[in-house]
Amino acid sequence: DAGVTQSPTHLIKTRGQQVTLRCSPKSGHDTVSWYQQALGQGPQFIFQYYEEEERQRGNFPDRFSGHQFPNYSSELNVNALLLGDSALYLCASSGKQRGGREQFFGPGTRLTVL
Amino acid sequence: KNQVEQSPQSLIILEGKNCTLQCNYTVSPFSNLRWYKQDTGRGPVSLTIMTFSENTKSNGRYTATLDADTKQSSLHITASQLSDSASYICVVSARNYGQNFVFGPGTRLSVLP
Numbered sequence: 001d002a003g004v005t006q007s008p009t010h011l012i013k014t015r016g017q018q019v020t021l022r023c024s025p026k027s028g029h030d031t032v033s034w035y036q037q038a039l040g041q042g043p044q045f046i047f048q049y050y051e052e053e054e055r056q057r058g059n060f061p062d063r064f065s066g067h068q069f070p071n072y073s074s075e076l077n078v079n080a081l082l083l084g085d086s087a088l089y090l091c092a093s094s095g096k097q098r099g100g101r102e103q104f105f106g107p108g109t110r111l112t113v114l
Numbered sequence: 115k116n117q118v119e120q121s122p123q124s125l126i127i128l129e130g131k132n133c134t135l136q137c138n139y140t141v142s143p144f145s146n147l148r149w150y151k152q153d154t155g156r157g158p159v160s161l162t163i164m165t166f167s168e169n170t171k172s173n174g175r176y177t178a179t180l181d182a183d184t185k186q187s188s189l190h191i192t193a194s195q196l197s198d199s200a201s202y203i204c205v206v207s208a209r210n211y212g213q214n215f216v217f218g219p220g221t222r223l224s225v226l227p
Binding site: 004006015033041043055065075088090092102103104107108110 | 148150155156157158159160163189203205207215218219220
């Protein structure tokens, strides 16, 4: 089991461009959550996908959108990139376990907007 | 409001020393509490997970405690090593529908030789 995987590991874009980040959940997990983590800060919740639908959303603008595929993998899309979008983007997957849901994180995608 | 607070914000200790990190939460209804270790620029890695009925759980040199009555948890690191330098994040899960993980701000630990 490869755990949660994310691609790419690093990405450099310029302002106004669009970006797509990808995540494959841990085997057996059905829920994918995306987080933005600025340098020196804790992760901020963007949104969560379950059964191919956005189940809940944090305080992020509509420029941030996502998708979940039938195999539970997910994409995060960010349009009209701003300098402030530079951050580590973390994907976490979770699945039902005894004692409550566990959440496992991927290694993250480092996005730099110039 | 569901919140998780951690203290101290940062900590510097010498290699070989012990330390304790604190986590207070107001998340309800409580499901479980997990401590993560996050190296700079990397994804968080789970250290321990504790449910309501568990008071103590160990993972090598890491020992977590949970007091569900006072809604407090601690992470004790024994015989620290240079590789323990990282951010330690407390995450509390609530038993409800949707996004149910509340993150603390983390404690930045630096272990010096």
